[in-house]
Amino acid sequence: MLVVAxxxxxxxxxxxxEVYPEESCGVLIGRLEGSRRVVISAIxxxxxxxxxxxxxxxxxxxxxxxxQREARDRELEVVGFYHSHPDHPAQWSSTDLAEAHWLGxxxxxxxxxxxxxxxxxxxxxxxxxxxxxxxxxxxxxxxxGSENIG
Numbered sequence: 001m002l003v004v005a006x007x008x009x010x011x012x013x014x015x016x017x018e019v020y021p022e023e024s025c026g027v028l029i030g031r032l033e034g035s036r037r038v039v040i041s042a043i044x045x046x047x048x049x050x051x052x053x054x055x056x057x058x059x060x061x062x063x064x065x066x067x068q069r070e071a072r073d074r075e076l077e078v079v080g081f082y083h084s085h086p087d088h089p090a091q092w093s094s095t096d097l098a099e100a101h102w103l104g105x106x107x108x109x110x111x112x113x114x115x116x117x118x119x120x121x122x123x124x125x126x127x128x129x130x131x132x133x134x135x136x137x138x139x140x141x142x143x144x145g146s147e148n149i150g
Contacts, residue, residue, distance in 0.1 A: 001036045002080065002106045002122045005144045008042040012110050013117025015044045016084030020115045023047055025057040027064065028080035028106065029071040037079035037106050038144070043067055056095065057083045080106030080122070087113055090121040092136050100125050106139065 008028070015024040025047050030040040045067075048058040059081070071077055081102070085091075090111040100107055103125050110120040122141045127134030 002039065002108070002124075002139055002141045003033075003036050003144050004039040004141060005041075008039050009120070009141075009143055011042045011044070012082050012084075012108060012120055013112075015042075015082075016086075016110045016112040016117050017115060019047065019084070020112050021086045022053040023049075023055065023057040023084050023086060024110075024112075025059050025083040026081070027059065027067045027078055028082060028108065029067065029074075029076045030079045031076060032079065039079060040076055042082060054086060055088075058099075078102070078105065080108060082108040082110065084110045084112045084117075090119040092123050097134070097136055100134070100136070103127060103129075103134065107136065108141075 026042055026044040028039045028042055030038045045059045045063045047053045048060045049056045068078055090109045092109060105125055106122045107125060108120060108122045111118045122139050123136035124139045125134060126137050
């Protein structure tokens, strides 16, 4: 289960709208509480993909390392990543799965239709170090302090 602070949940859609028609992307930091990943902050990143930013994203590894260090300084950790799908459903693609490597992390996708955030869904990356065994499993998103939202 992914538990998201309301301001962080809003930030996911807003970032997708701001960079539309390109894909937005960023890192989710927070805490692990049993099987729950609790998002404290959604940190936007620039989409490093210049060749096809309308349907692909990449986060510069230097940004990920910087965010990991900042999270550690706050006694937090990376609990997931997010990106948007401009004019496409909030459903992972084969490319999303192939490029996902952080087992046990949430991968959140927001559909941005015509420039407006529409639907947000989350997928937990499961499996092992063997690439053939990894898979996305849809997980519930709960806004912290309220009912199920996704």
